[in-house]
Amino acid sequence: MAMTTLTQGTVGALAPEVAVPSYDRSRLTVGIVHFGVGGFHRAHQAMYLDRLMNDGRAHDWAICGVGVLPGDARMRDALTAQDGLYTMVLKHPDGTREARVIGSITEYLFAPDDPEAVVEKMADPAVRIVSLTVTEGGYNIHPVTGEFDAEAPAIRADLAPGAVPATVFGLVTEALRRRRDRGAAPFTVMSCDNIQGNGHVARRTFTAFARLADPALAAWIEDAVAFPDSMVDRITPVTTDEDREDLVRRFGVEDAWPVVCEPFTQWVLEDRFSSGRPPWEEAGVQVVADVEPYELMKLRLLNAGHQSLCYFGYLAGYRYAHEATADPAIATFLLGYMDAEATPTLRPVPGIDLAAYKRTLIERFSNPEVRDTLARLCAESSDRIPKWLLPVVREQLARGGEVARAAAVVASWARYAEGADESGEPIEIVDRLRDRLTAAARTQREHPTAFIEDRDLFGDLADDKRFVEPYLRALESLHTKGARATVRELAERGTCA
Numbered sequence: 001m002a003m004t005t006l007t008q009g010t011v012g013a014l015a016p017e018v019a020v021p022s023y024d025r026s027r028l029t030v031g032i033v034h035f036g037v038g039g040f041h042r043a044h045q046a047m048y049l050d051r052l053m054n055d056g057r058a059h060d061w062a063i064c065g066v067g068v069l070p071g072d073a074r075m076r077d078a079l080t081a082q083d084g085l086y087t088m089v090l091k092h093p094d095g096t097r098e099a100r101v102i103g104s105i106t107e108y109l110f111a112p113d114d115p116e117a118v119v120e121k122m123a124d125p126a127v128r129i130v131s132l133t134v135t136e137g138g139y140n141i142h143p144v145t146g147e148f149d150a151e152a153p154a155i156r157a158d159l160a161p162g163a164v165p166a167t168v169f170g171l172v173t174e175a176l177r178r179r180r181d182r183g184a185a186p187f188t189v190m191s192c193d194n195i196q197g198n199g200h201v202a203r204r205t206f207t208a209f210a211r212l213a214d215p216a217l218a219a220w221i222e223d224a225v226a227f228p229d230s231m232v233d234r235i236t237p238v239t240t241d242e243d244r245e246d247l248v249r250r251f252g253v254e255d256a257w258p259v260v261c262e263p264f265t266q267w268v269l270e271d272r273f274s275s276g277r278p279p280w281e282e283a284g285v286q287v288v289a290d291v292e293p294y295e296l297m298k299l300r301l302l303n304a305g306h307q308s309l310c311y312f313g314y315l316a317g318y319r320y321a322h323e324a325t326a327d328p329a330i331a332t333f334l335l336g337y338m339d340a341e342a343t344p345t346l347r348p349v350p351g352i353d354l355a356a357y358k359r360t361l362i363e364r365f366s367n368p369e370v371r372d373t374l375a376r377l378c379a380e381s382s383d384r385i386p387k388w389l390l391p392v393v394r395e396q397l398a399r400g401g402e403v404a405r406a407a408a409v410v411a412s413w414a415r416y417a418e419g420a421d422e423s424g425e426p427i428e429i430v431d432r433l434r435d436r437l438t439a440a441a442r443t444q445r446e447h448p449t450a451f452i453e454d455r456d457l458f459g460d461l462a463d464d465k466r467f468v469e470p471y472l473r474a475l476e477s478l479h480t481k482g483a484r485a486t487v488r489e490l491a492e493r494g495t496c497a
Contacts, residue, residue: 018100018101030062042102064107095369099251148205231291235262265284304337307413309325309330324374329491335358392406403470411474
């Protein structure tokens with residue numbers, strides 16, 4: 001197949017099986033500035049806008065991407081060379097691929113090159129939403145206090161008199177200041193990060209920064225700026241060279257940075273905006289009054305579900321999510337956790353059949369084409385387990401419900417954190433608390449509760465025998481029988497022998 005380098009000038013020459021924008025991109029105008037243009041944003045929010053644009057809608061809501069970190073220069077170079085275009089490839093479980101060129105990103109600004117251009121872009125009244133996928137760490141929350149970290153060096157630099165803003169906080173706050181001073185309506189700040197209460201988190205952190213810079217401006221932001229909550233979902237693995245080569249081989253498209261993802265996508269968005277929004281509901285977005293029930297469903301079923309299989313799977317010798325899910329014992333254990341422990345803690349979720357949702361999760365985890373690595377799922381566990389799994393444990397303990405499977409998941413994390421698998425091969429622990437976690441885990445054969453005695457992570461769970469007893473049974477079984485036997489017995493009985 002002939003190879004075509006993706007640009008605006010060549011998009012019309014692509015193979016007919018590649019879907020391309022049906023709209024005139026030269027007539028689009030920017031209505032959204034987005035910080036953090038990575039794979040997820042391009043497979044999710046930008047895709048939903050592209051759907052609307054193909055239907056003749058939202059042509060005044062094109063995206064200007066912004067990068068603030070040194071590593072973002074790669075995305076600047078890739079998108080600039082391709083006129084903002086990129087290919088999204090859906091990986092179906094049967095091995096088929098579906099390719100679409102997305103055209104909703106029309107500009108990209110790299111803040112270190114020209115921070116003034118970024119601020120003025122947001123200060124333009126045509127921009128009505130500033131959106132974010134900056135990861136959990138991008139909100140600058142202190143890991144111990146849980147508050148905005150005013151002492152972080154980048155924040156202190158932005159707060160210095162006369163400083164040119166360099167962080168997302170400094171850039172956004174300065175743009176809001178200019179809009180207030182010019183009598184322009186504020187834009188909405190819309191977090192699309194995988195954080196519980198992401199709108200509340202964004203509101204708290206941006207107003208905290210503004211309060212340090214200018215208390216009067218902070219008061220205006222609190223009163224005038226909307227920070228809607230959202231729940232976002234689509235498995236989007238890191239793009240590899242193999243993905244680029246596959247795109248050339250199957251479709252003849254040379255793309256510096258395509259995005260690959262699963263077919264499933266979901267976006268639940270609170271209908272709270274300062275200056276309007278695109279008609280996202282017409283593109284499949286669930287626009288609702290209250291996001292929390294959907295958010296808890298995802299965090300406690302999907303996200304905690306990933307944790308339920310990843311450590312057991314890795315210790316059992318698997319390296320991909322689909323391999324682990326194909327193990328009947330792991331799949332049965334995962335369903336047992338979701339049905340008996342997570343689901344009882346959920347509120348009713350309007351419009352969602354929870355039984356069907358859980359079946360869909362198993363199907364998604366089982367997709368062999370996505371090749372989601374267990375190492376990715378096992379990373380940063382000290383940020384994930386306390387927010388996704390432990391709330392299930394605490395609610396179940398409060399209601400007298402089952403916690404054996406969740407306790408076993410924590411035990412599997414503790415065993416994984418020892419840093420060596422069952423063959424003695426080293427495990428690379430990726431976690432901001434790696435040294436502390438590994439030090440505790442390596443003492444647990446002699447001191448079995450050492451890992452869960454970390455009160456910053458586990459609170460008082462080490463004092464509750466209803467949690468400790470199944471935790472210790474699972475940990476002992478992992479040490480004496482191994483992961484496969486342990487998860488098999490958990491699947492059969494819901495507890496360790």
